[in-house]
Amino acid sequence: MSTDLLERDLLREVDGEIRFDAGARGAYSTDASNYRQVPIGVVLPRNVEAGARAIAVCREHDVPVLSRGGGTSLAGQGTNAAVIVDWSKYCNRLVSVDPRRSTCVVEPGIALDDLNRQLAEHGLKFGPKPATHSHCTIGGMIGNNSCGASAQRYGKTADNVSRLEILTYDGRRAWVGRSSTADDELGDLRAKLRDIRDRYAEEIRERFPDIPRRISGYNLDRLLGEELDLAGLVVGSEGTLATVLRAEIDLVPVVPATAMLALGYPDVTAAADAVPDIVGHSSPMQVEAIDGELVHFMKEEGQFLDSVATLPEGESWLLVQFGADTGEEADHQLRSLLRALGKSASDEDVAVSEEPDRQQQMLKAREAGLGVTAHPPDMPASWEGWEDSAVPPHRLGDYLRDLLSLFADHGYEKPALYGHFGHGCVHIRMPFRLKSGPGVRDFRQFLHSAAELVTSYGGSLSGEHGDGQARGELLRCMFGSAIVSAFEEVKAAFDPRDRMNPGKIVHPYRTDENLRLGADYHPSAPATFLGFPDDGGSFSQAASRCVGIGNCRRSTGGVMCPSYMVTREEEHSTRGRARLLFEMLQGHPDAPVRNGWRSTAVRDALDLCLACKGCKSDCPVGVDMATYKAEFLAHHYRHRLRPAAHYSLGWLPIVSRLAQSAPRLVNSALRAPVLAQTAKRLGGIAPERTPPRFADVSFQRLCRRRAAPRPGEPGAVVLWPDTFTNHFAPHIGRAAVDVLEDAGLRVAVPPQPLCCGLTWMSTGQLGMAKRVLRRTLRVLRPWLEAGTPIVGLEPSCDAVFRSDSRELLPHDEDAQRLREQFVTFAEALRDHAAPGWQPPRVDKRAVVQEHCHQHAVLGYGADVELMRRAGVDVDVLDSGCCGLAGNFGFERGHYDVSVACAERVLLPALREADPSTAVVADGFSCRTQIEHGLPSRRPVHLAELLRSGMR
Template sequence: MASRNLLLESELRRRVDGEVRFDDGSRALYSTDASNYRQVPVGVVVPHTVEAAVEAVAVCREQDVPVLSRGGGTSLGGQCCNAAVVIDWSKYCDRVVEFDPDARSVTVEPGIVLDTLNARIAEHDLMVGPRPATHDHCTIGGMLGNNSCGSTAQAFGKMSDNVLGLDVLTYDGDRFWAGPGGGDGVPAQMTARLRSIAERYGEEIRRRFPAIPRRVSGYNLDALLPENGFDLANALVGSESTLVTILRARMRLVDRPKARAMVVLGYPSIFEAADAVPSILPHKPLVLEGLDDKLIGFEKRKHLNAEALRLLPEGAGWLIVMFSGDTQDEADARARDLAEELGHAVRFFDDPRREDELWQIREAGLGATAWVPLEPDTWPGWEDSAVAPEDLGSYLRDLHRLQEEYDYAEASSLYGHFGQACVHTRIPFDLVTAEGIRKYREFVERAADLAVSYNGSMSGEHGDGQARGELWPTMFGTELMPAFTEFKAIFDPHERMSPGKLIRLSGDEPYRMDENLRLGTDYAPPHLDTHFAYPHDRGSFARAALRCVGVGKCRHEKGGVMCPSYRATREEKHSTRGRARLLFEMVNGGVIDDGWRSEAVMDALDLCLACKGCKSDCPVNVDMATYKAEFMAHHYAGRLRPRAHYSMGWLPVWARLAAIAPDLVNFVTGTPPLDALVKRIGGITRERALPPFAAARFSRSYRRRGPHGDGHRGEVLLWPDTFTDNFHPEVGVAAVRVLERAGFTVRLPRAAACCGLTWISTGQLGVARKVIERTLGVLREEIRAGLPIVGLEPSCTAVFRADAAELMPNDLDVRRLRDQTRTLAELLDEHGVEPPPMDRDVVAQPHCHQHAVMRFDADRRLLEAAGARLTVLDAGCCGLAGNFGFEDGHHAVSMACAEDALLPALRAAPPHALVLADGFSCRTQIEQAQIGRRPIHLAEALDEAWREAVSGALPRQARRPEPVPADRTPGSR
């Protein structure tokens, strides 16, 4: 087998224009999806072009090796994993081949993301109709593979209803356009065999295929019937890469809704909400979604969408109904008509911002129902069944009773696309014991019987995959199974397209729902001694590595913070999900068998910026920054580390030494070739200018000056972090003036101390712990006195608010420190301090760690109260990310992250807008990008505004001197 795979890899590398990967790390990355299943692939091909993928299939055919196409890798039924060569379309094959707005059609390659496609055609007010919750990272190819739907399928139908034609390739090498009437270039013998299936099994297809909006189970044999136009493209949609490889797709486009309005209806229970669905459907809503009280309770427990949850009307079951219109008045009128007709527990919304907030409650469904604190773990398996809308209430009651019988109901929320009676739920299956797996299997079999008794579908959106493929006879009957077998044999007679999934030609059953489990009875991860305590994962790093549910939110291309390195590289291994998968494999000793010493894992973590975006943006709060620090601590234990770990990891020490003679240090770091030598020794990229040290440290200057003001609001301790203290002391000076004007007496720590950030970010966790312990000793009096501690640098503040408590969870002083630490904005906001007037445009770049841990809400309130015309950038990570952007080999990715959204947004901002960036990294990145912007800290902005209010002077953008470019000395500026 090994020699055969070597030959296959060699041929693929020789003939395919693309990336060919047979290394253990790549195979581990693609071993699972968002399902319960795991199968290690033979290898991975990332083609540069569609034609390269055609050649890859040809090589696999010559070597008799199976093939599996993969889009976003978010399938919940196991569709995206198999022992095959995986073709990943998502990195390169994302072109719009042809767009005809007059014909309302677009032809695309399969790797294009839905939101990306819709953005490219938005100026024509057209879009692809179906919109799954994964719309910002799912690919068109994956949507076609699973026959995706989403909320807007209520108005626009499934993917099969929106496809005009498919450019497909069979494993045997036939390539043709499938479409209505068969298509173009379809081999005559193939057409004849397909028509024969329709003729011989037509009546059984009509009898056994339920006439409901959301039948996604089974091959679409009904599309071959004469009354449905013998539409071969429609028939191939939803075949989950078991029949053909989709190379290009021609899609029907629909009008983008010009205006929308929302009604939210409250009911005593989710069952009564379901009962109301048929009375709403005649109003023809764009979207009709259901939510139950468990989902809302889980979101509250996980602190999701807090503001939006307060907008819900009274009830324990809710319907979200959205209407569209050509004008806002038309949309509003349709929504008000429904609200007036139903008239109870109704809230009407026509503010797009409020509508988006409420919609996030629904889109957060998967994340809200997975890894809920104090609840058992839940899994897919019976997560998207569907019935007729008029049967929904009765079906939900019966499904709930079945869940109660198996003790699953308490942790299982019921929600979904109620307008088409598609029900989502995650269930607390026990997938690690023989009894638990037997119970899981029995439940799913009985749930399938229940759905069929309602003439429903086992899958209403996600497809069957391995989770439900073996149950096709339950739904379609034994009489129809030969038709499915013949259909498979026409396109894949040798069973080389994702073999074992959905159906087999050999007479054997397809893979059972309870084999190839990612967990299973042999799941027994070792207990690993760790530095962090993982309090949210029962103290287990193995459980933390299992946390990722595979939904792929980290692969979205715009908005939020997560995941900057994926956006820069479009590489699965540089996504949060990819790294989590590798850590899972490492812990369990599967493909990755060298544990903490794994170079494959280190390679994937190397480009993790430790931005902590995933800690807040990931639906299940994967905290890759913490996992990276933990891994590096073990990976480098007892051996030499990268040079940057000694230079930037020990920055607080070097900064204190530099303070003895800052001018001399600045001369050395600003003078070629001395600065080149310093960078080489320190493992710092030559493209970066080293920030100059301040002439005088903030803390030293403050101690000479001492506290001022009346202090009527009491005392606070201002934390002099390394960056403020040694590089930007003017931030500390401004903060002191702001706090004193606000009525606080300011004190500083009585001795030098550090939060340990740089040691944490470089994985030197033993040192970090000692540093924090020393800091606790320095601050013990203030901590135990309950003194508020004000942090100015977000990353250092986040250490006190999160990292320290996870390193030392049993230390009461660490907990007190966590609870007493505030940002400047939080302190002023909590005490009701009226900010100075700031009548100007302000553009704010929230620091990633602030976004993840402290949030930006207090800053927003403060600035808006000051009268600022505030724009809070949704631009993601600046790309510098502490030591990351300074490390040798990271500069290109660092700048790609900055150019993704941040720098373009700042270039487009009003010329005189004030740019706020509390993070030292953010300010440094913006300054060194040399785009003509001078970012300042909130403390400086407030201090300046207060002084302007007194003096009437014109505002200034900043007072910080120009940064020193890499090729200039301090004296030259």
């Protein structure tokens, strides 16, 4: 096969983006499973017809194809040595809605939450809701027969699909449904399927378990009626039978009112034993389980602590949610169950909530499982493989006891157990040793033993995540040889050349083939500039932290990942970038990413990383791409000429200090058309950007004659003169001094030229960043030794002291003291103000742009509390990064993405806000982006807002 000819024909004949480069192949080499297969190339069709044409071109070249949506498959069905057709970027439309029939037609790439947002105006939604609902696609849900917690009420995806428009590999195309008898191109296929049904009918009835969560194998039971349900058969086939081009799906009404009951139990098996009584008495929307080990992991990792706080006494819990037309009806269902269980809402092992926000907070603890269990504290890394078995709910307790014994027999530490217990489905990530030969052998042996165990209980290998490669080999144990033969005949009827996602379900790869790690895993262990203390000092370990959950691929909400939200490119997601770093380091002989630190594929993927640090807090497994980017840039440009912006913007503290000798002259020169354009061109600055004005007098110079306290004096604080406040916005520093002194604090401002090293770190000049930080620590040492609070005004600089200093100087005691003594402006007023002090009354409404580093590192609770005490009606926008992001938005080539980030939520919200509403933005970048996008708006720092209320 000539990939050059294939690529040429795809480029010529397909309206889409054709990617055969190393970056794309590396980014798509894995899904969310243990498996890795480098694709031939990637096609992103701009419309459904282009996707169909891409399949045709692949057929002409006789190459395998794999349709992919969100890439969140946990069993390996989303990775293959094939041409990957990614439907998620362009083919994501809601085509039509029929509210009367409660159906809609969608393209395969539409994400579930995006669909449900569009359906909300009709009071409808798609019922099944996996934990990845923010970014999983309907096409992927169809391929996997997805369920989620809501399946307790709405069933599996197969129960909610009316018709599918499918395309077979050999080019036949038709709409198929539950009772289609159409005279179309699939007539001979239907005849073959009827023959298979007739020959295997009794075996199907005998071997298919009658449980709510049987996802494994093909849905041959959908062929048993008088009419063939081809749509039901294709659902759950993991792209091995046909390509889904469009889907007509059934919708359900949005439930107006819900109530949640949390019940505590002494252990997870006791919780499982209680399930039959709960589902037998009532018809809950969800019955979810969390065990004590999962909560322990959350506490140790400092994640979802608000969710944990909602749980009642116990060591394991069931979350039972009811839904009805009114709150009274939902509450009646809940109270009825409590009475049947002999319990009361006042019991210590019971918690009740009718508030939707609090219920979502409770459920977050359950949805967190996949990420929290990936890198558990005090345990080896945990992996998929046996993560979603299902049994009859009334046998769940006994199954769990036997499963726990099986863990012990194989020497595995007890993992966290959770899942959809109302349907008998158990989620686990196991501490398999996948980096050693004996560990891989035991992994395989355990899977076979576990398959025999779940089959003995009349259960299913998979209750939600499908077979893929992880369980395809085990299907014979569950179904027997006859049914496996029927699967092979169905596959041959649809895809006789075995080109649709080969090696999955039918004629599968072994469970221990194509492992992302494996016994031959030999990643490089390069010396690094940064410490990576959370990963044992290993950049390789940090780069392998991502397990592919894909939360970074959501289109709305949160801070992670702004460039993906704008471009919808896998390589611009946190996951895609992490995958490329993994490929760069892990040493597989077929790795598409070559040249190590000099890799242009990795450089290009990281180029649009805004270093916003949103992933540090929002990524379920704690990937910190801003830090990884800094490390990569340090090596990539070591002993080489850097981009011009690394000098003009990376050395901004020095430039600002030099400009302070003649700020007005510098400002005039930077605004003279010819000089300005020349300076931008030489400095690598985007021509569309206007440089900020240098202040006539720096903040430090304004404070030079102020009487300052000495280290250790009562009420003393040090106000950090960051570069941005010092040289561009000294009025903010003055306002902060006034408010701090009003709060009874004595303010010292260091007179020496100081810097945190932020701009050098963000451009990967880490040697210089360390030198700058060490000098700062020497100047601050008397204050640090005295225990004096250090107060910051600029969130990006504050985050260096609170977080990045640990990476730069992991063993420096002064850096540790600084981390412990550093407080934000709001924290200083909340925690160190004189007793009885109240913030000045402002009494107005404010729209707030929370800085991404505040969100990720510092927290914004103190700021909101302070504003509310000042009488401010606070609206904190869910807008993510403003898009300027320090040097990013000023660099040539980034302007369009930078502005698109701001136009996603921030700027439209400010245009709609009343002119009298204050705009609060503590970050210099945020304020600059707002001023560039909306010159009529003047954003203010929190210090200015509070100062405006002082007499």
